[in-house]
Amino acid sequence: MGEHEPITFALPKGRILEDSAAFLESCGIPASVAQSDSRLLRFDAPPYRFLVVRGQDVPTYVEHGAADLGIVGRDVLLEQEPQVYEPLDLGFGYCRLAVAAPADRVPDPGRSHLRVATKYPRLAEAHFRAKGVQAEVIKLYGSIELAPLVGLSEVIVDLVSTGETLRRNGLVELETILESTCRLIVNRASMKTRTREISDLIRRFRERREAA
Incomplete structure (x- = not known):
């Protein structure tokens, strides 16, 4: 993935999308755009991109590099056991x-x-x-x-x-x-090639989670 490519999030459709977007917005990431048109599945808000997919498909998009990060329930991760990093329990979606x-x-x-x-x-x-x-x-x-x-x-x-x-x-x-609660997952290759950007996001998410 090129240096100037957007950082891409895979977000779950349905009831968790609202909570996911609200959490990201509270961290300064304009994720509410992903709720702006239910007919669209991809939303750009540079330097970010949001893919809205079925919750059970989020790990697949992240594992195979179509998304750098994703938000998904612990239940899905335990069922599928994808090859991704899971750095943070986001605490919502219980x-x-x-x-x-x-x-x-x-x-x-x-x-x-x-x-x-x-x-x-x-x-x-x-x-x-x-x-x-x-x-x-x-x-x-x-x-x-x-x-x-x-x-x-x-x-x-x-x-x-x-x-x-x-x-x-x-x-x-x-x-x-x-x-189960929602977890942040990260593509393994993205963690290596975009370490600074993704580490900064994880830090912001962790600080927001601890402040809640």
């Missing part, structure tokens, strides 16, 4: 990865086999394996809460923030697998 089931059909705790619907197959399988449960993992990309209601699965593993979506669909939370 949620938890939890196991849930229909309130009227909670599986027996002694079950040795479960059908599990989730967007997090690796984390789900590892969690149940550690408990001695053989998990038949069914990967879905959305509407996870529907799966046990129509018999596709017995339980789900999904992100929970307030729990309201679970309650509205008649589901109850059974256990928490992990807690």
Whole structure:
């Protein structure tokens, strides 16, 4: 990447975009431009560029050098294990990865086999394996809460923030697998070739985080 190329951030679409942009703005980075037009996916505010992508795609953009830095949940990083630097917990976007089931059909705790619907197959399988449960993992990309209601699965593993979506669909939370907040990630090559610029950004982010 050339010396005068913009410093590129990959930011997640959806509810986290607003928090991400607000945090960057508080550090003097004009990220609110990324919220100016929902039809666009790339926004330039020299010397910065912002790519707005699916949260689960943020690590891919950063790992492969399409972005220098990214903001993404810890849950995504643990599921994907990308080859990136993770210098800072940004502290916002709290949620938890939890196991849930229909309130009227909670599986027996002694079950040795479960059908599990989730967007997090690796984390789900590892969690149940550690408990001695053989998990038949069914990967879905959305509407996870529907799966046990129509018999596709017995339980789900999904992100929970307030729990309201679970309650509205008649589901109850059974256990928490992990807690997640947004993390700053950095492309490894960018950290070496743009050390001064990126180190300065990390310092500013850390100072803002500590002052919160």
